[in-house]
Amino acid sequence: MQPWRPDPGLSSPPSGGATRRPGSRLRRWGRGARRGLCLLGLWSACTAWAEAPVLTLGVVEDSAPMSYRGPAGELLGFNIDVARALCRELARECEFRPTRFDTVLEDLRQAKFEVAAVSLVITPERGRQILFSRPIYRSMTVWLSAAGRLPQQPQVRVAVVGGTVQAALARRRGWHVVEATTNGGLASLLSSGQADGMLAPMLTVFSQMKKPELQTLGLSVQPYDDPELRKGAQSAAFGIAPGRHELKSVIDAALERLDRDGELDKISSRYLPFKVN
């Protein structure tokens, strides 16, 4: 194999042989320039693909059906699929980071992730700490207990997940609160007799009621209507790191497209018993 040598025609005129036509060098330069531009374009496209910006999202890992680990440890759930659809819509790569209900706001403030893919009920108090995306679905607070018991009754122990609006409400009302760190913990509190009822978002209650240990307790479900919860508590949204208004704009626009195009409905049908939008 002969070693590669540069084409002498590119740097100096040929010393002999066939005479080149006057325009040939210009044409070769033109071809070279075009190839260069093509390569540059490909390089740019490859770079853009390889360097697709990452969107970091905080997720709760045991909050079925919103976000949980599947049998193989994979992340599943309504919020997870919405987050993935959101990343596709934004042409960004999703990077999920674990969080918990009771730390999610602090994690957002500390910029551990940009978006909390967690069903956060929109409240004015939270709104002062973080940004909210446009509402993703409408929720309501449900009281699950044996028939005839109410959370405001003095002897009733109310199970809540720490960091939720329900926990905040229960504390403000001065109820007997038993706090769990995860949704799964709520069922344990009830089945073990440590709590008499749970105050939780409707989809959490729906998910927990699938557990046999709760089905045998003969619990009844009733919506809990409270004026304080009614103040914006009907809507759940993703949280966005404070100050990231430009990120909120693009996320809101993307969620609006996903909602309009029916993508949110498709995801909802996958995990939820009815249309919650």
Added chain:
Amino acid sequence: MGRRQKRGQSIWFFSLLALVFALLFGSVLLLIDFKQREVIEATRRMREEGVPRIVGLQRLGRNLEQLRHEGDQLLYDSNAGHRQEALVIATLLANHPSLQEDPRAAGLGEKAVAFLTQAESVLLRDPSAAEALRPQWAPLAQQLSLVADEVMTEAAHLMSQDLRELSDQAGHARYQLLASFVLVGGFILLLLYSLHALVFKPLLGIHRGLLGLNARSVAPEAAHSGIREIRSVQNAMGSLHRALMENENVRAQLEFQANHDTLTGLPNRRHFLAQAADECRRQAAAGQPVCVGMADLDFFKRINDSHGHAAGDAVLCHCALFLRAALRPGDLLCRYGGEEFAFLIIGLDLASGQQWFDQLRQQMSGQVVELPGGLQLEPQTLSIGVAALGAAGLEEALREADKALYLAKGAGRNRVVCQRLEGGS
């Protein structure tokens, strides 16, 4: 006059036209913009209000169907766990804001959940009661389906209505756009016609007038224009024509002075020679004979000496008038110098020429010259030398004629001597 001129100024007319056009075009643009905004606003309303409302109704319809399905599940499934799950879902559904916001669905949902809750409590005690409960559930289930259908139909109707409104808006915008284009197009045509009639056509007339403008033609006629600038150019063209005519007159005078003798008005020698050379060429080409003659007033010096130079001048003028009058058409005559005259006689050979000159001499000798003071002089006589134009040319012929004149003088004057025919008559 001033008012008329002001009215005729193109700057005012076209400024007014431009202002009207600008106002018209601006109004059209505003109208188009307004309609486009309406279309955009209708699209935005449809996207931000219509579509969510339609999607919301579709979801409500599906939720009502889901509620009916959960009721069926509760009444047809013997598994207590499944029944409880169905009741939970039905309870959540009936209380969900999506149902509660719609008055039709809210009441129906609460009624359905109340029935299902009571049914479940009955079934917990007596599972065989399902048979009896199902007919009671059937009307509620049917009502749920009917409301669901109604809601879905309303969604379809809303979509159709929104699309119709959007289509109407777009259609109106299109017609207005077309009408605007026609209006603007018409105005542009009017503008172009005005430019053609008031500016371009008069300018073309001026162009044609300038192309045909010369001192010998009449002044170009220009149609009256309402535009002051055009009228100015037309007036300038008239001034130019007058200037051309004046220049031509001056030039003609100068040319005459350069070619004629100031005293007698006859062509001078240089002019005669130039004219005669041209004429000789023409006659030679035509094969016509030509003869030349040189004539000299006899004893002219005596008149100057006796009566003064003014009398001499008067005699010269008199002779010049006489000789010019005697010429035939086409013949040439000039004052060759002093009291000497040269002739170019066309169509006569030497013999005929001699005869013609002799007649001339005789007529001259019968003329009495009257001076300005009334003094009458004796008739003047001429000595004439004649020569034929030969192959040697005009100058040679004149020299020959001059020689013959010299001979005529020498022979006693008042006679015609021919170049070859010696002697006088």
